[in-house]
Amino acid sequence: MGKNLIRCIEGTRDYFDLDGARFGKAMKAADHVFTAYGYSQIHTPVFEATELFARGIGEATDIVEKEMYTFKPGSDMITLRPEGTAGVIRAFLQHSMHKQGGLNKLWYSGPMFRRERPQKGRQRQFHQVGVEAVGSSDPLLDAEVIAMGLQFYAAVGITGIRTRLNSIGCSAPECRAKYRETLREAIRPNLDKFCKNCQNRFDRNVLRLLDCKNPSCKELAANLPKSHEHVCGECADHFGKVTEALDAFGVDYVIDPTLVRGLDYYTKTVFEYTHSALGAQDAIGGGGRYDGLVEELGGPSIPAVGFAIGVERVMIAMETLGACCCTAPLMVYGIAAGDEEHKAMSGLLARLRRAGVSCDMDFEGKSFKAQMRTAGRRGALIALILGSNELETGQITVKDMREDGGQSTVPLSQMQEAIEALVTVG
């Protein structure tokens, strides 16, 4: 450590052992759950034209203003994706997916990059699994997406997720724009009572005053007009249908008028999943409807809903809940008494592996005893012992490594049966 070793970049991490297993479990759960809802997988590039994010996420957002990794290797401006939705929609349009059929359900996973100060649950390279359902404005779809996210958390063993829900309206003049005005009017008399930050945001982005974490601002915000009660008739109707569907699904949620979210593209439904294990950043996933994004990126007007889940935050919750998985156990460890046996053993293991039995052996020239010890430490269910006795008579010793297991020496032709007998019984 004292040497001039090269370390990973600030805010990035290596995952191995239990972390590797947790990460893998999250990926498997995503595949399993999202597939069950009819989503297919999409992988888009990690970098895209800078303009895509500027237009998609919004020029005035923190992400675009100060958190993007942007490069100019040649004449093009490219940036490492800070979120997944923009890239998916870009791909959707580039391949004219909307012309091939109605609703497209896509899910993705992969690294995202944001140049923020690292802290608990926040890194500069982090991972998300996310879904985008493009091509329907059905409120039932919003509800399905929300329920699916909860099913994902359940699949990785996370309990205690809190779902917050709100509607922030649409781009119609009598909807969000009008709500903004009523909000400003309600705030104006008391503006000096809000924190500095909020006063600055009053003109630029009033909605942000709603989710300020400053306690006194929070108190003031509680009495302000609520967005889901001031959106236009269509949005109000949509929101009502979403909550109705969630109730029918038996989904537990809270309507939170202060839920705003930081990306510009959201319309109507917004939601966030939070968990108490996470510390200051308690959002473990979030999403909403974005009916204007496809058009904003140069396509036709196509509605969509989606969410993104932070894999690292999922891993933190898994760890604190003890929902972690153990690494898969090794079934067989091969122990060889000498050079000839060592060679023969590698052939035997190759056969077993083709039959789907996980096995390993020593490659460091360890003593017989040390090989036994390794077999025990590795948690192998069975030790296969091959010494000169066995080699001469064409046999193999199969030893049950569990507490009071025995061992038996059988002809090589019966090795597999002997192993299977122990594994299936156990």
Place this chain on the structure above:
RNA sequence: GCGGGAGUAGCUCAGUUGGUUAGAGCGUCAGAUUGUGGCUCUGAAGGUCGGGGAUUCGAGUUCCCUCUCUCGCCCCA
């Protein structure tokens, strides 16, 4: 970008008011009868005390700088 805390063996940490060859537990490796693990015992390896500079006869210990980690602010996953 701005604050608080921390950096001593692979891991978790001790290290007294600055004083000889920097310690423990766990882990690793090797032994304890010839080919049998887990328990026990014995031994070994492994640290320019994050890096650089300053003060001092002498610094893991004091001071400054820097890097990184960590927790917050901001914002988000």
